[in-house]
Amino acid sequence: MVIRSLLFAPANRVDLVAKFPRSGADAAVIDLEDGTPEQEKAAARSGLAAVVSGLRARGMPGLLLVRINAPASPHAPADLEAALAADVDGLVIPKLTTAAELQPIAAALDRAARPADRRPPILIGLIETVAGVINAHELARSDARLHALAFGGEDFISDIGGRRTPEGREVLYARSQVVIAAKAAGLAALDQVVVDIRDEAQFRRDAVEGRSLGYTGKMCLLPRQVALANEIFTPDRDEIDWSRRLLAAAESARAAGWGVIEFEGRMIDPPLVRRARAVVELAARLEASR
Amino acid sequence: MVIRSLLFAPANRVDLVAKFPRSGADAAVIDLEDGTPEQEKAAARSGLAAVVSGLRARGMPGLLLVRINAPASPHAPADLEAALAADVDGLVIPKLTTAAELQPIAAALDRAARPADRRPPILIGLIETVAGVINAHELARSDARLHALAFGGEDFISDIGGRRTPEGREVLYARSQVVIAAKAAGLAALDQVVVDIRDEAQFRRDAVEGRSLGYTGKMCLLPRQVALANEIFTPDRDEIDWSRRLLAAAESARAAGWGVIEFEGRMIDPPLVRRARAVVELAARLEASR
Amino acid sequence: MVIRSLLFAPANRVDLVAKFPRSGADAAVIDLEDGTPEQEKAAARSGLAAVVSGLRARGMPGLLLVRINAPASPHAPADLEAALAADVDGLVIPKLTTAAELQPIAAALDRAARPADRRPPILIGLIETVAGVINAHELARSDARLHALAFGGEDFISDIGGRRTPEGREVLYARSQVVIAAKAAGLAALDQVVVDIRDEAQFRRDAVEGRSLGYTGKMCLLPRQVALANEIFTPDRDEIDWSRRLLAAAESARAAGWGVIEFEGRMIDPPLVRRARAVVELAARLEASR
Numbered sequence: 001m002v003i004r005s006l007l008f009a010p011a012n013r014v015d016l017v018a019k020f021p022r023s024g025a026d027a028a029v030i031d032l033e034d035g036t037p038e039q040e041k042a043a044a045r046s047g048l049a050a051v052v053s054g055l056r057a058r059g060m061p062g063l064l065l066v067r068i069n070a071p072a073s074p075h076a077p078a079d080l081e082a083a084l085a086a087d088v089d090g091l092v093i094p095k096l097t098t099a100a101e102l103q104p105i106a107a108a109l110d111r112a113a114r115p116a117d118r119r120p121p122i123l124i125g126l127i128e129t130v131a132g133v134i135n136a137h138e139l140a141r142s143d144a145r146l147h148a149l150a151f152g153g154e155d156f157i158s159d160i161g162g163r164r165t166p167e168g169r170e171v172l173y174a175r176s177q178v179v180i181a182a183k184a185a186g187l188a189a190l191d192q193v194v195v196d197i198r199d200e201a202q203f204r205r206d207a208v209e210g211r212s213l214g215y216t217g218k219m220c221l222l223p224r225q226v227a228l229a230n231e232i233f234t235p236d237r238d239e240i241d242w243s244r245r246l247l248a249a250a251e252s253a254r255a256a257g258w259g260v261i262e263f264e265g266r267m268i269d270p271p272l273v274r275r276a277r278a279v280v281e282l283a284a285r286l287e288a289s290r
Numbered sequence: 291m292v293i294r295s296l297l298f299a300p301a302n303r304v305d306l307v308a309k310f311p312r313s314g315a316d317a318a319v320i321d322l323e324d325g326t327p328e329q330e331k332a333a334a335r336s337g338l339a340a341v342v343s344g345l346r347a348r349g350m351p352g353l354l355l356v357r358i359n360a361p362a363s364p365h366a367p368a369d370l371e372a373a374l375a376a377d378v379d380g381l382v383i384p385k386l387t388t389a390a391e392l393q394p395i396a397a398a399l400d401r402a403a404r405p406a407d408r409r410p411p412i413l414i415g416l417i418e419t420v421a422g423v424i425n426a427h428e429l430a431r432s433d434a435r436l437h438a439l440a441f442g443g444e445d446f447i448s449d450i451g452g453r454r455t456p457e458g459r460e461v462l463y464a465r466s467q468v469v470i471a472a473k474a475a476g477l478a479a480l481d482q483v484v485v486d487i488r489d490e491a492q493f494r495r496d497a498v499e500g501r502s503l504g505y506t507g508k509m510c511l512l513p514r515q516v517a518l519a520n521e522i523f524t525p526d527r528d529e530i531d532w533s534r535r536l537l538a539a540a541e542s543a544r545a546a547g548w549g550v551i552e553f554e555g556r557m558i559d560p561p562l563v564r565r566a567r568a569v570v571e572l573a574a575r576l577e578a579s580r
Numbered sequence: 581m582v583i584r585s586l587l588f589a590p591a592n593r594v595d596l597v598a599k600f601p602r603s604g605a606d607a608a609v610i611d612l613e614d615g616t617p618e619q620e621k622a623a624a625r626s627g628l629a630a631v632v633s634g635l636r637a638r639g640m641p642g643l644l645l646v647r648i649n650a651p652a653s654p655h656a657p658a659d660l661e662a663a664l665a666a667d668v669d670g671l672v673i674p675k676l677t678t679a680a681e682l683q684p685i686a687a688a689l690d691r692a693a694r695p696a697d698r699r700p701p702i703l704i705g706l707i708e709t710v711a712g713v714i715n716a717h718e719l720a721r722s723d724a725r726l727h728a729l730a731f732g733g734e735d736f737i738s739d740i741g742g743r744r745t746p747e748g749r750e751v752l753y754a755r756s757q758v759v760i761a762a763k764a765a766g767l768a769a770l771d772q773v774v775v776d777i778r779d780e781a782q783f784r785r786d787a788v789e790g791r792s793l794g795y796t797g798k799m800c801l802l803p804r805q806v807a808l809a810n811e812i813f814t815p816d817r818d819e820i821d822w823s824r825r826l827l828a829a830a831e832s833a834r835a836a837g838w839g840v841i842e843f844e845g846r847m848i849d850p851p852l853v854r855r856a857r858a859v860v861e862l863a864a865r866l867e868a869s870r
Contacts, residue, residue, distance in 0.1 A: 288342060512847075
């Protein structure tokens with residue numbers, strides 16, 4: 001299960017949710033939190049199970065998730081109940097700040113009946129507050145259901161009272177800490193949204209930087225961004241070819257008793273070999289899941 | 291109490307201290323530490339109360355603070371006594387490294403008599419050593435009198451044995467950690483000085499980056515820098531207008547039951563709305579305090 | 581003992597190891613780990629003492645070290661035994677992740693006989709995994725024999741699943757955390773390798789940035805890089821002259837009772853004076869050791 005793209009749509013925007021099956025997203029999120037205004041939340045919850053059934057009936061590919069309101073919000077219990085009553089693959093938990101916040105969610109998941117042929121629901125924890133960034137390591141290890149941490153750069157900067165820039169140095173520390181925490185705990189890591197929805201170049205730059213940092217996928221605001229995220233988080237032809245050549249050269253070197261070799265101008269040693277192998281394996285996994 | 295600019299002058303430079311009332315600084319600091327050479331410190335301490343009275347008599351606007359020598363220094367006790375005997379609004383504690391260092395200062399503040407109509411003195415902790423950066427979170431939470439943490443980039447780089455560059459990547463980690471620690475503890479955050487005192491463009495770049503990171507003000511070495519800091523840490527007309535338009539659009543969207551809207555090419559959701567509201571509120575606070 | 585350059589060569593590449601004495605490296609490392617392929621490791625270990633004796637006989641200047649395999653590897657005990665039986669100045673421990681990993685190494689060093697006229701062997705810990713970066717502070721303080729931490733950017737990025745870029749923002753957090761941990765514990769700090777072995781400009785940029793961050797030297801893959809590292813981690817003529825002028829100006833200012841002065845367009849206070857003094861002292865130490 002590789003999530004390169006995680007597409008959000010407000011739970012009360014049935015028109016946008018209806019686009020999920022053809023969006024190409026590896027995972028799609030029906031959003032009861034920030035996407036759905038206060039006065040629409042109750043209706044959105046009531047309609048959730050039917051919306052999910054509708055998507056399933058249309059053969060929704062990829063994962064289908066629900067973002068509940070933050071654990072500290074008064075909406076959280078009702079959201080959780082509605083999400084568990086619907087046929088979803090998991091939950092996105094926003095503004096995750098302390099490990100204790102996950103406990104009632106974990107308890108509700110334990111109580112919920114689930115067909116034996118379905119995978120247990122996964123959790124994706126959104127780290128998007130100053131306190132959440134500080135506690136990222138603890139949060140990453142707090143519940144075995146966590147599949148990924150996601151970094152919410154917009155909320156983080158709002159919380160700290162900063163400003164966003166295209167270059168993004170203002171989030172580099174937090175964005176690095178979240179991916180480090182995720183990977184140390186064996187989790188996937190989903191990168192920040194890009195709110196400049198008409199600026200494809202900015203999305204590309206940001207996604208490429210996220211990938212360099214170790215993120216494995218990216219949160220998306222619309223299907224256009226999904227296509228870009230899928231592209232950037234999939235190894236491209238050149239990268240696969242280069243990795244295969246490198247692995248072949250390393251194998252020859254190994255057989256000849258050379259531990260470190262020069263390959264196309266770079267000194268190649270085991271970390272580069274491991275990176276090349278990871279590229280080839282990810283490409284094969286993505287190919288197999290098509 | 292918003293400190294956009296914190297102007298330092300050496301305690302033995304009565305000529306520079308005399309410029310405080312007309313400097314426009316939100317806070318001004320009489321410096322017994324690095325600004326005052328060893329052989330002048332005793333005289334500067336003796337003259338402190340009179341200097342402060344003189345400034346008060348001239349109707350000094352803004353806060354008036356004293357930077358004592360580092361808690362570990364032999365000067366610290368006498369500095370503290372002199373500062374508490376003068377009519378100041380608080381203390382700047384340099385080279386703050388462990389929470390224990392604040393205890394004697396806190397005890398002295400508890401013992402000090404203070405007129406009932408005066409606010410209790412505030413503390414600003416300067417994080418400017420490698421050990422201080424490591425302990426930033428603990429320091430930020432160590433005393434309720436702390437109003438702000440300040441980041442001393444020059445001292446930090448001297449302590450770690452690095453070099454300063456105009457781009458400042460060498461301090462990005464430490465500068466980020468300090469503002470995160472401050473904000474997590476509910477404190478203000480004051481950014482590093484710029485020693486290139488004739489380079490206005492460098493000061494602007496550095497101040498804008500500090501603001502992006504979440505800093506709320508900046509330490510200044512001379513009145514010229516104060517004017518720039520006040521300007522950059524005050525929302526400008528365009529930013530206020532944009533924020534007001536955004537809030538109006540968000541309010542219309544809310545009334546119409548839309549949680550997320552496109553506004554001038556960006557996807558607007560609650561974190562951006564919160565940021566816009568913070569801009570408008572800060573502008574109103576600064577306007578009211580004029 | 582200042583290590584500006586730490587040159588690696590595979591233990592099974594006697595031709596490359598033979599270049600150590602004339603490489604100019606402040607320290608050279610015979611590499612039993614990644615440089616030596618699996619099937620060559622046993623032979624390399626057997627030959628180690630003779631290789632070391634040969635280098636000593638040729639009057640090897642600088643430190644001579646051995647990189648053993650990672651503590652968690654099955655090779656580690658035999659590597660350690662072979663290294664201690666050879667006349668080396670210390671060990672490089674790769675993929676250091678927890679303090680417990682150093683205990684068997686410390687115990688073996690305690691047991692090993694050593695001529696009374698030789699310095700005790702030093703340890704250099706390589707931080708190059710996600711877990712190692714997280715534990716960097718604890719690792720830096722875990723054993724008094726540690727002389728330096730080194731940051732392995734290539735392995736770190738392989739471990740986190742990221743990509744390397746020339747600008748290196750993807751490692752800025754980890755690279756900063758390692759040098760901060762090292763310096764807080766009073767250790768030297770050795771910066772990442774540059775695998776683009778034909779790109780001198782890239783090596784220079786990377787070394788200059790490492791020096792700005794506080795690193796004291798750099799790991800090198802070949803003698804060409806050693807010359808660059810030695811140059812960049814040695815204060816140059818302009819820097820020494822500027823530092824001397826600054827110290828003279830600061831001394832005059834001090835004598836005149838001025839704590840902070842303007843010097844060539846910059847405001848000079850104690851942190852800059854300390855940095856200038858460090859430059860002059862390092863230059864003198866390096867001059868003396870020639």
